[in-house]
Amino acid sequence: MSKKKTLFIVSAVVLVVCAVLGFTYWSLFVKDNGVSEYDKLKQGMKAWENMAYDGVSVYVPEDYEETSNDYYNYYIKDDARIVLTSEEVENDLVNYVAYAISAYREITDGFLLKEEFEVVQLNTTVRVVEFDYTLALESGNKNISCMTAYILNNGRAYILTCTADTDVYQNYRDDFERTYKTFCITESNDENSKK
Secondary structure: OOHHHHHHHHHHHHHHHHHHHHHHHHHHHHHHHHOOHHHHHHOOEEEOOOOOOOOEEOEEEOOOEEEEOOOOEEEEEOOEEEEEEEEEOOOOHHHHHHHHHHHHHHHOOEEEEEEEEEEEEOOEEEEEEEEEEEEEEOOEEEEEEEEEEEEEEOOEEEEEEEEEEHHHHHHOHHHHHHHHOOOEEOOOOHHHHOO
8 A cells, every 4th residue: 555545544544533532522521511411401490499208309490489288389380280299109100100090080070191101311210191181160171281290219109290271281381391301219219220
């Protein structure tokens, strides 16, 4: 091989290596100034205040206001509501969610399951269910849309329920999605990490 070909090949290899190293440096340190996807997701959000449950974390949009009733505190914005509850359970995540869906079907006057899926985020398995339901009231039917996220930790289910009237639900859906994506276990959890 001639010296020119050797020099060209070496130059090309050096150029490719420099390009790969430069892109790697840019993507790790320069792009988004090193801000993680989770930190970007939390921008414009605040930590759930007065959290009643140890070992769980969730963030809500900054423009939602905290309020409470006799049973729990929750966040509201206009017609939207974000509630976090918990109960002891003896089954796994999939079976618990099936039980919860069945309970909704039994206590409502109409039920439509729109979507159900499972994601792993921040080392936490989260099962998300989106559905509509109807309540027959004396004043007429009330149609509600709901996005609920479930996690299990050491024999407890944590349920993040985001609701709004069906006719305005789409106005809040992005808020609800961002909220469930911050929902996670904050302590070690053997049960959850096995999923």
